[in-house]
Amino acid sequence: MGMAKTEYFAKRIKTVHEEEGEYRIIEIILPDREAEPLGQDETLEIIGKPHTRVEALDILTGKAKYTGDVMLPGMLYSRLLRSSKARAKITNVDVGKAEEMPGVKAVYVLPKEQVNYQGDIIAAVAAETEDIAEDAMRAIEVDYEELNHVVNVDMAMRSNATQIREGGNLSRPRTSERGSVEEGFSQADKIVEAEYSTQFELHQPLETHGQMVHWKDDEILYYKTTQGVQSARDAIVRELRREYPDENISSNNVRVVTNFFGGGFGSKLGANNFVAVTARLSKITNAPVKMILNRYEESLDTGNRPNSVQKYKIGVKNDGTLTAIELEAHGSGGISSGNDNLTTPTNEMYTCPNTRTTVGSVYINAGNKKPTRAPGYPQAFFGFECLMDEAADAIGMDPLELRKKNYADKSAGGTGRPYTSNGLMQCYEIGAEKIGWSRRNKTPGSDSGVKKRGMGMADLQWGGGGYAGAVIEVDIFKDGTVNVRNGSQDIGTGTKTIMAQVAAEELGLEIKDINVQIGDSNFPPGIQSGGSNTAASVCPAVRNGALEALRKLYPIVASRFNVDPEELESVKGRIQVKDKENIGMYFKEAAALMPENKVMGEGRRAPNPREYAGATFGVHFCEVEVDTETGLVKVLKAAAVHDSGRIINPLTAHNQVVGGVNQAVDYALTAERIMDNYTGCVTNPNLLDYKVITAMDVPEIDVFFVDIVDPYWNNLGMKGLGEPPRIALAAAVANAIYNATGVRFRDIPITPDKILEGLAARKEGGS
Amino acid sequence: MKNFAFVRARSVKEAVLSLGTDWNEAAVMGGGTDLIGEMKNYVHTPNKVVNLRAVPDLKYIKQDGNLIKIGALTSIAAVETDTLIKSNFAALSKAASLVASPQLRNMGTIAGNICQRPRCWYYRDSGIECLRKGGRLCYAMVGENKYHAVLGGLGCYIVHPSDTAVSFTAFDAKIKIAHPDGEKEVNIEEFFVLPEDDLNRENILKPNEIVTEISVPIPENGTKSTFIKVQERGVWDFAVAGVAVSLKLDGNRCDKARIVLGAAAPIPWRSLDAEKELEGRTINEETAQRAADASVYNNMPMTGNAYKVQLFKNIVKRAILELV
Numbered sequence A: 001m002g003m004a005k006t007e008y009f010a011k012r013i014k015t016v017h018e019e020e021g022e023y024r025i026i027e028i029i030l031p032d033r034e035a036e037p038l039g040q041d042e043t044l045e046i047i048g049k050p051h052t053r054v055e056a057l058d059i060l061t062g063k064a065k066y067t068g069d070v071m072l073p074g075m076l077y078s079r080l081l082r083s084s085k086a087r088a089k090i091t092n093v094d095v096g097k098a099e100e101m102p103g104v105k106a107v108y109v110l111p112k113e114q115v116n117y118q119g120d121i122i123a124a125v126a127a128e129t130e131d132i133a134e135d136a137m138r139a140i141e142v143d144y145e146e147l148n149h150v151v152n153v154d155m156a157m158r159s160n161a162t163q164i165r166e167g168g169n170l171s172r173p174r175t176s177e178r179g180s181v182e183e184g185f186s187q188a189d190k191i192v193e194a195e196y197s198t199q200f201e202l203h204q205p206l207e208t209h210g211q212m213v214h215w216k217d218d219e220i221l222y223y224k225t226t227q228g229v230q231s232a233r234d235a236i237v238r239e240l241r242r243e244y245p246d247e248n249i250s251s252n253n254v255r256v257v258t259n260f261f262g263g264g265f266g267s268k269l270g271a272n273n274f275v276a277v278t279a280r281l282s283k284i285t286n287a288p289v290k291m292i293l294n295r296y297e298e299s300l301d302t303g304n305r306p307n308s309v310q311k312y313k314i315g316v317k318n319d320g321t322l323t324a325i326e327l328e329a330h331g332s333g334g335i336s337s338g339n340d341n342l343t344t345p346t347n348e349m350y351t352c353p354n355t356r357t358t359v360g361s362v363y364i365n366a367g368n369k370k371p372t373r374a375p376g377y378p379q380a381f382f383g384f385e386c387l388m389d390e391a392a393d394a395i396g397m398d399p400l401e402l403r404k405k406n407y408a409d410k411s412a413g414g415t416g417r418p419y420t421s422n423g424l425m426q427c428y429e430i431g432a433e434k435i436g437w438s439r440r441n442k443t444p445g446s447d448s449g450v451k452k453r454g455m456g457m458a459d460l461q462w463g464g465g466g467y468a469g470a471v472i473e474v475d476i477f478k479d480g481t482v483n484v485r486n487g488s489q490d491i492g493t494g495t496k497t498i499m500a501q502v503a504a505e506e507l508g509l510e511i512k513d514i515n516v517q518i519g520d521s522n523f524p525p526g527i528q529s530g531g532s533n534t535a536a537s538v539c540p541a542v543r544n545g546a547l548e549a550l551r552k553l554y555p556i557v558a559s560r561f562n563v564d565p566e567e568l569e570s571v572k573g574r575i576q577v578k579d580k581e582n583i584g585m586y587f588k589e590a591a592a593l594m595p596e597n598k599v600m601g602e603g604r605r606a607p608n609p610r611e612y613a614g615a616t617f618g619v620h621f622c623e624v625e626v627d628t629e630t631g632l633v634k635v636l637k638a639a640a641v642h643d644s645g646r647i648i649n650p651l652t653a654h655n656q657v658v659g660g661v662n663q664a665v666d667y668a669l670t671a672e673r674i675m676d677n678y679t680g681c682v683t684n685p686n687l688l689d690y691k692v693i694t695a696m697d698v699p700e701i702d703v704f705f706v707d708i709v710d711p712y713w714n715n716l717g718m719k720g721l722g723e724p725p726r727i728a729l730a731a732a733v734a735n736a737i738y739n740a741t742g743v744r745f746r747d748i749p750i751t752p753d754k755i756l757e758g759l760a761a762r763k764e765g766g767s
Numbered sequence B: 001m002k003n004f005a006f007v008r009a010r011s012v013k014e015a016v017l018s019l020g021t022d023w024n025e026a027a028v029m030g031g032g033t034d035l036i037g038e039m040k041n042y043v044h045t046p047n048k049v050v051n052l053r054a055v056p057d058l059k060y061i062k063q064d065g066n067l068i069k070i071g072a073l074t075s076i077a078a079v080e081t082d083t084l085i086k087s088n089f090a091a092l093s094k095a096a097s098l099v100a101s102p103q104l105r106n107m108g109t110i111a112g113n114i115c116q117r118p119r120c121w122y123y124r125d126s127g128i129e130c131l132r133k134g135g136r137l138c139y140a141m142v143g144e145n146k147y148h149a150v151l152g153g154l155g156c157y158i159v160h161p162s163d164t165a166v167s168f169t170a171f172d173a174k175i176k177i178a179h180p181d182g183e184k185e186v187n188i189e190e191f192f193v194l195p196e197d198d199l200n201r202e203n204i205l206k207p208n209e210i211v212t213e214i215s216v217p218i219p220e221n222g223t224k225s226t227f228i229k230v231q232e233r234g235v236w237d238f239a240v241a242g243v244a245v246s247l248k249l250d251g252n253r254c255d256k257a258r259i260v261l262g263a264a265a266p267i268p269w270r271s272l273d274a275e276k277e278l279e280g281r282t283i284n285e286e287t288a289q290r291a292a293d294a295s296v297y298n299n300m301p302m303t304g305n306a307y308k309v310q311l312f313k314n315i316v317k318r319a320i321l322e323l324v
């Protein structure tokens, strides 16, 4: 393209890139022309209307091929031998018996002197069938010299604890401060102090991690379960280059494909710790090698949400004004990862000039954390939103009123940049009405009877507004069909569908006319499905790409009618002079006139505005019933109200919220990774004992979007939604249990043993 | 899964003769919903599996005089829905309805249900050799034991996982056992064994014995029964605590009581003390409470399961009062 060098550079700017709570400065290329922002009152044909997922039928009929379904001629199956010890030196690995087994094609022992958690990979086997691979894996003999391990966070923190890594079990805590908490507390009428804790959570996607790798001559192909085909590709290139310095391994011969995806929740971001060993097996055997983890491995070694212990002190005036918040917290991301960020609710959620947070990490002999649907937030919002409830109680205020009172229209607790939009006030109104907030017990525990009902609520906030970086290729073919192509992937939220909706809207076509191609690392720059960023990163660029393609088509039509191409629009399958149906032609006719067999539009997204802060908001209300004799808690109803900007597809958006609420129910009540101190092993690495909820436990869920079109954030006025629905409900449940029983439970999951013990303790006079 | 030989037995005789004298030699399979899981996880790796599915005439629920007889291969779902059982043994039908999930109730057999192996998570971890598996230590005693036994444990603290066995015990069921030399029948209370009698097995079966029938006497007129199960999830979950209560009532006066706790002990735990509190008395809040308190006499909680003691009291009382 004949663009002058100076012009090219003029189009690049530096911008702040936020992902999973980390900030980086990145350079981006500005879109050539930015589509006019679509305002609140815009009449739209396809955007904002419910559409089933474009691949729904393929999924339902089994036509969709997930990674595990991929079959290649001559393929082998593989298994990984994993450590049964939490911490041990490996003195010898004998693969003799395994290698001799008929059907075994390769056995590879990783160069590892020590294992540091149960599930740590020791060796890998490739064989003709999965059963042979499993038997061979079990025939490998490992001699361990056991070392002391620590799998319990409290124990790891003791001064006499075995130090399990160089640098010790504790990291230096990170502290941040705004204003003066001392001064703030001195202005408070009431000070509330409380400690909350949350469990280790496992992602447990339906589809376990896996891949099929074929290292063939000069190309390495991965069919892979990943939330980022391109970030995985980059990580694989780095890792394989390290392992094979003499081979030609580069971005143009490593390809990662994810056609269908069965859930990840963060655990499938980037590559994983068995990409290299699978490639090695493929290289040794010169065959495609399939490696699909089982549920046991999935539970041990594909990531987790760190636990947390949060000690809060909050100062509040009798009128509800927050004067100071202090947080001291820690948590563990396992053997080598740090803790999640736990500071957002303290620092951001409400207007409060004075805050101090100190967050540390603890290391234990357990699998590493991975980002888990809204990393850090369900933990932190559980603690903080229970704290708000306790503060409301201390000054005798309705917990909802306390939140309204401290509404922040600027970031950094009211001290930073103004938000592009913050629909919390509308969320409060709708949620309170949907749940029937006025019906709740005015005195906690006053519901009579054995089964007590109560209501609770909690707020949430998340980033997820997307960012610039994706490039969308929109191809219009001579036959009038359209391809939309990008190196992102559909994590299961309906990315493909909303891309088709936006393209169809912009092109004046129907969804069926658009073929969205994603999930291949060879496609134009995409973004990984993380941070709830995909939709709001990709969709605005789809608009620009569609417009760019139309701009290449318009001159052909314009010359026919002797009008300026700028006067044209593409609506309802026709390209015509704006508002003049009679001057124009069908889209298909126009395409047929193209001199070449297709035109390509390249769409980018403008960066987020610098003068504003952007965030998604929401509030979850719920009603619970506590059986005071069995300790069982049933969430009867949840009302989940979200401000995620413009909702592109209310159906898939609704599904996101339902899924998030369900995960939050088991986070609140049943699900927890349990480790045995003595053996250092996970006692419940399966879906029977790791209790994700079942259909019978799903509450009635009322989903509502305030649908405020964000005026500044991007050309569609949309924000993210993947993670927000996961954040607030656990706190709402705990607050509702308090409202039902009059007893506070500050440690999740709130299982029957805790309920019964808590109720018994109160009977004996305490609280 | 380790390779194994597969025998499709055509008769009970063939089945017992195909089984060996050692547990590792062969395992008998009903629905396979438990056995296959154990084999996949390498918890149990028999060299041979003897499938009973093709044995004719082991699938029935029928009345024979004063007895209702249930064939070994009868599905749990059939026990749940059968009208003879519903009308005579409400507690059994209810227990069956709360087992696992609809799919598992369709696949699982009634004999397999009462013969299923423990769910102690140390037992189910193939990497751990605990006492029950011939090792030297009960890991639950020093470890994570919130679901373990508060009664009857000695050395090993499993809880018996079967829901239906609890109700069968409340109805004085008899278990018919086939062995290479013939048949025998034992009372259900003799069928299950405590760790103090056998650390490695939950019942008296020998490796080459199989259950062929469970027969249950039709209760006397005026008998009512119920079953309560506390499970952390709405479905697909083993009991944290369960209880079957069967009472012969004359008005509100209790002539005869059976109170059996599930998930309390390594066997379905019949609480004679609780039964005594009710027999000959009028049932009301107070007597129900006394029976509830008595139901857990001599309990010995571990580090993480003391809550179950109160839980059992609560559900025993609730179950008793449900019947008047």
Ligand SMILES: Cc1cc2nc3c(=O)[nH]c(=O)nc-3n(C[C@H](O)[C@H](O)[C@H](O)COP(=O)(O)OP(=O)(O)OC[C@H]3O[C@@H](n4cnc5c(N)ncnc54)[C@H](O)[C@@H]3O)c2cc1C
Binding pocket: A688, B027, B028, B029, B030, B031, B032, B033, B034, B035, B036, B037, B052, B072, B076, B098, B099, B100, B101, B104, B107, B108, B109, B110, B111, B112, B113, B114, B115, B116, B117, B161, B162, B163, B164, B205, B209, B210, B211, B212, B236, B237, B238, B239
């Ligand atoms: C996820 C899950 C949840 C569950 N939840 C519950 C629950 O809540 N409550 C509950 O009660 N159960 C529960 N179960 C257990 C389930 O009910 C049993 O798996 C089922 O009843 C076993 O029946 P089966 O016919 O499939 O037995 P199999 O798997 O075939 O056999 C089970 C055991 O019994 C032996 N066996 C089978 N038949 C005979 C026979 N005729 N004579 C002698 N021995 C025999 C086998 O050798 C094996 O050791 C659950 C199981 C799973 C997998």
Ligand code: SF4
Binding pocket: B118, B120, B121, B122, B123, B130, B131, B132, B133, B137, B138, B139, B140, B141, B155, B156, B157, B158
């Ligand atoms: S309770 Fe029994 S099965 Fe469980 S660890 Fe102890 S000995 Fe083993």
